[in-house]
Amino acid sequence: MTTATSGSLETLGRNELPPHLDENLLTPRFYTTEFDKASKTDLDIARKDFEAMFKEMESDYNLKHFDRKASLERLQELSPEDKSVYESYLVRSVVSEFSGFLLFKEISNRFKKAGRAELGQFFQFLARDEARHAGFLGRALKAEGINIDLPNLPKKRAATFFPLSWVLYSLYLSEKIGYWRYILINRHLKNNPDKACAPLFDFFEPWCQDENRHGDCINLMMRCWPGMTKGFRGKILSRFFLWTVFLTHTLTVCERGDFYKLLGIDPVLFDEQVIIETNNTSKNAFPWVYKFDDGKFLKLRIDILNAFKKWRATEGVKKPVALGKFVVLIIKQFALPMEKTNATRYG
Ligand SMILES: [Fe+2]
Numbered sequence: 001m002t003t004a005t006s007g008s009l010e011t012l013g014r015n016e017l018p019p020h021l022d023e024n025l026l027t028p029r030f031y032t033t034e035f036d037k038a039s040k041t042d043l044d045i046a047r048k049d050f051e052a053m054f055k056e057m058e059s060d061y062n063l064k065h066f067d068r069k070a071s072l073e074r075l076q077e078l079s080p081e082d083k084s085v086y087e088s089y090l091v092r093s094v095v096s097e098f099s100g101f102l103l104f105k106e107i108s109n110r111f112k113k114a115g116r117a118e119l120g121q122f123f124q125f126l127a128r129d130e131a132r133h134a135g136f137l138g139r140a141l142k143a144e145g146i147n148i149d150l151p152n153l154p155k156k157r158a159a160t161f162f163p164l165s166w167v168l169y170s171l172y173l174s175e176k177i178g179y180w181r182y183i184l185i186n187r188h189l190k191n192n193p194d195k196a197c198a199p200l201f202d203f204f205e206p207w208c209q210d211e212n213r214h215g216d217c218i219n220l221m222m223r224c225w226p227g228m229t230k231g232f233r234g235k236i237l238s239r240f241f242l243w244t245v246f247l248t249h250t251l252t253v254c255e256r257g258d259f260y261k262l263l264g265i266d267p268v269l270f271d272e273q274v275i276i277e278t279n280n281t282s283k284n285a286f287p288w289v290y291k292f293d294d295g296k297f298l299k300l301r302i303d304i305l306n307a308f309k310k311w312r313a314t315e316g317v318k319k320p321v322a323l324g325k326f327v328v329l330i331i332k333q334f335a336l337p338m339e340k341t342n343a344t345r346y347g
């Protein structure tokens with residue numbers, strides 16, 4: 001999980017990057033949270049389910065899946081432009097997986113230090129998976145002649161502080177949206193094998209199951225803090241994080257639509273599908289989710305996208321007006337009706 005933000009080229013690896021790789025893609029945001037509070041997690045609230053999930057993570061189903069010897073070099077005939085689109089996708093993904101690894105690793109260490117060995121081990125399993133994902137993407141990049149010095153990426157950037165509830169809400173969503181993104185791409189490529197331009201895509205199915213499990217692990221953590229999903233607090237946190245994640249997804253997928261087009265996927269439809277599925281899945285963890293029956297949320301997405309493009313294209317005195325229109329639309333989307341779920345029944 002991560003958000004790409006601006007940064008310095010000095011944080012990159014030793015190898016110079018091809019010019020099409022934007023330095024912004026390479027600087028993830030790293031998070032820190034209320035670790036002392038986290039160490040007081042009351043596991044007894046969900047003890048039975050925690051033990052089942054622990055066993056599942058311990059079995060390490062994908063131990064042999066990410067074959068380190070598998071050749072990732074068989075790229076179909078791609079034009080230089082398409083190749084750069086593929087490489088940019090790899091870079092964004094590797095940074096995202098690696099920042100997930102760092103956060104899980106840090107949480108794991110803090111739990112261990114606080115004497116919460118089983119929780120420490122639990123998060124170690126999550127860190128293990130993300131490190132594997134990042135390593136695999138790193139290999140695909142290497143096959144393209146690009147080396148990214150991952151361990152040095154976070155060194156020049158202060159971590160962003162998020163309260164524990166924020167971390168759990170955003171982690172849950174980032175894992176589940178990651179799951180839907182990978183599985184929808186996988187399903188599409190299975191139906192259109194001629195579009196699977198890189199061997200990397202052959203690995204997506206078990207990969208997305210990792211992300212799905214991670215989301216379930218975070219859901220368990222949320223259940224151990226029932227106050228997080230109750231009352232007004234639960235409603236505002238659900239609204240805020242669903243809205244932020246969906247808005248970011250719409251803007252980034254549609255802005256970087258080239259990658260999806262390369263795979264023969266319509267980015268706007270893909271974004272819609274990912275949002276619908278993630279909102280639906282979130283009913284298992286969040287007390288409220290957006291109501292999509294009336295079609296307003298999804299329709300507004302298109303207006304937001306157009307307003308965003310217009311703002312980007314406008315110059316001079318008209319720019320603030322274009323920005324104002326965009327802001328009004330996103331606030332309208334934020335305030336759209338939500339529906340109550342059964343997720344707090346455990347509390
Ligand atoms: Fe991952």
Ligand SMILES: [Fe+2]
Pocket residue numbers: 100130175178210211214
């Ligand atoms: Fe994950």
